[in-house]
Amino acid sequence: MELRRTEFPWTADTIYLNNASVGPLPERTRRVLDEFNRKRAAPFQLPDRELFATMAESRRLAAELIGAIPEEIALTINTGFGLSLAARSLPLRPGDIVLASDKEFPANVYPWMLLKDSGVTLELAPTTAEGWPDEAHLLDRLSDPRVRVLAVSLVQFSNGYTVDLARLSAATRASDTYLVVDAIQGIGQLPVDVTTTPVDILACGAQKWLLSPWGSGFVYVRRELVRELSPSVTGWMAFEGTEDFTRLTEYRDTLRGDARRFELITLPYQDFAGMNASLGLLLSAGIQRIAGHLQALHAPVLTWAARHDVRVVSPGGERGSGILCVQPDNVGEAFRRLKAARVISSMREGAIRLSPHLYNTVEEMERVVEILEEQQPR
Numbered sequence: 001m002e003l004r005r006t007e008f009p010w011t012a013d014t015i016y017l018n019n020a021s022v023g024p025l026p027e028r029t030r031r032v033l034d035e036f037n038r039k040r041a042a043p044f045q046l047p048d049r050e051l052f053a054t055m056a057e058s059r060r061l062a063a064e065l066i067g068a069i070p071e072e073i074a075l076t077i078n079t080g081f082g083l084s085l086a087a088r089s090l091p092l093r094p095g096d097i098v099l100a101s102d103k104e105f106p107a108n109v110y111p112w113m114l115l116k117d118s119g120v121t122l123e124l125a126p127t128t129a130e131g132w133p134d135e136a137h138l139l140d141r142l143s144d145p146r147v148r149v150l151a152v153s154l155v156q157f158s159n160g161y162t163v164d165l166a167r168l169s170a171a172t173r174a175s176d177t178y179l180v181v182d183a184i185q186g187i188g189q190l191p192v193d194v195t196t197t198p199v200d201i202l203a204c205g206a207q208k209w210l211l212s213p214w215g216s217g218f219v220y221v222r223r224e225l226v227r228e229l230s231p232s233v234t235g236w237m238a239f240e241g242t243e244d245f246t247r248l249t250e251y252r253d254t255l256r257g258d259a260r261r262f263e264l265i266t267l268p269y270q271d272f273a274g275m276n277a278s279l280g281l282l283l284s285a286g287i288q289r290i291a292g293h294l295q296a297l298h299a300p301v302l303t304w305a306a307r308h309d310v311r312v313v314s315p316g317g318e319r320g321s322g323i324l325c326v327q328p329d330n331v332g333e334a335f336r337r338l339k340a341a342r343v344i345s346s347m348r349e350g351a352i353r354l355s356p357h358l359y360n361t362v363e364e365m366e367r368v369v370e371i372l373e374e375q376q377p378r
């Protein structure tokens, strides 16, 4: 695989299956960062025009990735910013309930929990016996008029469960409930199209599946909602006309009509320049193709697990994703063996989490099986 060699040269001696923690930077992205930082050392080499063009390109690419328009994208430094924006900007009143699933990643819990002070309750719905979000229960709870927000991860961090976004989207539209999505574990490995599956707010850091620098990310706000929401923390370029630096103290009181009203400028320009290179790579590889590739990569591990009756924590089929979690006997020892053999994965909630990406190969997954076999001789 040419891309593997040129963009991820370290794959020659390391099997990296940890995109759900941190995605690697492709070489082209690293070069962009180096070049940007070289100019940054002498900042007159980076005119404002270039900085703003970089950000405009980031909004365009993020929009392309999810079927949105750039006016619906605000650039952010992480997922938490977008989720906090949702928690602080949606018109919630005392007595309202925010519904989420138990076992969500904390980034999608704490911003909602903080609303307790304003009389808004976070209800954590019990998971299914498998530990996955119980979508039937969540949908059932939407009939309670106090439930004003459904906040879900597109893909669960600890088991790779992918919600049925189309179903949640239809149900929240029908019950007039806001649908807020933490998409960091899904975008880049699964196709998402907000035109066909509308959501209200979608937050996504780019440091994992989008193979982008820490400090880059975005939040999508559905276009009809953009003008209805005010930012609860604000930056000096969130207002109309503020790009005219010759008249900065003619303070304007009109927020921008697009999602830039939610941006907290100044942002890390170098990281967005890097993100642009990574998104370009992913879009040209094709997200649908990446999703198919990841399913093929899982096959050797799934076959091994079935043969040895090893618990697979992740769902398969439509509810699955690129994240595959397995729980062999002596899971801690198995994890250490993988690590000793330069196979990088994570332990999450008692299982080994394997999260490959486009540059991984079936041979690498077969090597994982070999190492796990040593552990599980039956």
Ligand SMILES: Cc1ncc(COP(=O)(O)O)c(C=O)c1O
Pocket: 077, 078, 079, 080, 081, 105, 107, 108, 153, 155, 156, 157, 182, 184, 185, 204, 205
């Ligand atoms: C579901 C989920 N949300 C959010 C994050 C990270 O949030 P942030 O981008 O704010 O650091 C992670 C991973 O660390 C995650 O798995």
